[in-house]
Amino acid sequence: MTLTVIPVTGIGEIAPGDDLAAIVLDAAIRSGITLLDGDVVVVTHKVVSKAEGRMVAAPTDEDYRAVALAEATEVLRRRGSMIIAVTRHGFVCANAGVDRSNVPGDAVVLLPVDPDRSAHTLRVRWERATGARLAVVISDTFGRPWRRGLTDVAIGVSGIDPILDLKGALDATGRVLEVTEIAVVDEIAAAADLVMGKAGGIPVAVVRGLEWVCGDGRAVDLVRPAAEDFFR
Numbered sequence: 001m002t003l004t005v006i007p008v009t010g011i012g013e014i015a016p017g018d019d020l021a022a023i024v025l026d027a028a029i030r031s032g033i034t035l036l037d038g039d040v041v042v043v044t045h046k047v048v049s050k051a052e053g054r055m056v057a058a059p060t061d062e063d064y065r066a067v068a069l070a071e072a073t074e075v076l077r078r079r080g081s082m083i084i085a086v087t088r089h090g091f092v093c094a095n096a097g098v099d100r101s102n103v104p105g106d107a108v109v110l111l112p113v114d115p116d117r118s119a120h121t122l123r124v125r126w127e128r129a130t131g132a133r134l135a136v137v138i139s140d141t142f143g144r145p146w147r148r149g150l151t152d153v154a155i156g157v158s159g160i161d162p163i164l165d166l167k168g169a170l171d172a173t174g175r176v177l178e179v180t181e182i183a184v185v186d187e188i189a190a191a192a193d194l195v196m197g198k199a200g201g202i203p204v205a206v207v208r209g210l211e212w213v214c215g216d217g218r219a220v221d222l223v224r225p226a227a228e229d230f231f232r
Contacts, residue, residue: 001209006033007195008204013104016053021125024204033206035126040135040210042192044203045155046102048118048138049109059106064098067108071096087111090223091155093142102201111140115156116218123158135160135212138219139189145231152193154185154219161215162222183222184212 010027014020024043028035035041049055058064065081072085076092085096089111097111112118115138123136138156143149154162164182192205 001211003191003210004208005191005195006206006208007200007202008033008206009202011047011201011203014047014050014203016050016055018051020047020051021122021129024122025126025129027204028206035130035132035134035206036208037133038208038210038212039132040137040160040188040207040212041122041126042137042139042189042196042205042207043119043122044152044196045097045112045115045138045140046099046109047203048112048115048122048156052112052118054110054112055103055107056110057106058098058100058108064095064100064108067110068095068098071098071110089115089155090220091142093140097140097155112138112156116158116220117156119156119158119219133159133214135214137185137188137192139192141193152186152189154183154189154222157185157217157219159214160185160217161213162217162219164213185219186222 008024008028009031011023056067058067061081068083071087073088074086075083077084082094084092084094086092087096091097098108100108103109119136119138123134127134136158137154139152140155141150142153162185164184188207192207195205196202
């Protein structure tokens, strides 16, 4: 299997109310990209949030902290001006996902209200326009406990099973796998970020050549239930 990750360039700045699905499809066409059966389109949450109007003014650090607290349902840790919080979606992340990087003026960007619904809306639009069978992943950048550095993960999905459950399968030595679950959509998000970057102004990429399972799963299915959390 050969995996190809294709950046979609020329999208430009997204503003509240913009037709993101049409803008991305037009940019793909101008970039010479034709969406094909089996493609996974990865979209950074920031352009989704901007198009959906999920932006508020926060000109000072104090305002930024106040917005983050308002977006959190629970604060797990604090260090200086940063909080590790649980969002309304159940995600655990820095400052409840409130972001002020790559945002013009004094605004900050919030997470989409329902990233899975946003992913579904984009997928339906693109499938109708192209006739291709697609999956859509909305990504965001998270830190990870016990690991330095950031990586992109999926916060919204449509058309794809987010987890590949290998429990009961045999490993290469014939042992039965008892707990192995692969976060496929997180791996897709991280792969796409390799061509999008954090400062390149490329918010969309197409992951091609991956074998994935169609499904109605949601990104929130990746959230570990509190009863299974050894550390919280």
